[in-house]
Amino acid sequence: MTPTVYVAIMLGVIALACAVSIPSLFRKKCRKCGARNGIEARACSRCGEAFPEDD
Numbered sequence: 001m002t003p004t005v006y007v008a009i010m011l012g013v014i015a016l017a018c019a020v021s022i023p024s025l026f027r028k029k030c031r032k033c034g035a036r037n038g039i040e041a042r043a044c045s046r047c048g049e050a051f052p053e054d055d
């Protein structure tokens with residue numbers, strides 16, 4: 001395997017990992033019921049549990 005192919009594969013793996021993990025950074029998961037809410041949510045849309053302020 002040539003180094004170029006190796007680098008291309010590694011970049012593909014990294015890109016895939018980013019594509020999978022980045023959306024979760026913009027979601028808040030309810031600690032009570034596990035529902036996913038938008039990052040701007042102040043409270044869970046399913047059960048009403050208030051989210052703690054991160055900042």
Ligand SMILES: [Zn+2]
Pocket residue numbers: 030031032033034035044045046047048049
């Ligand atoms: Zn909830």
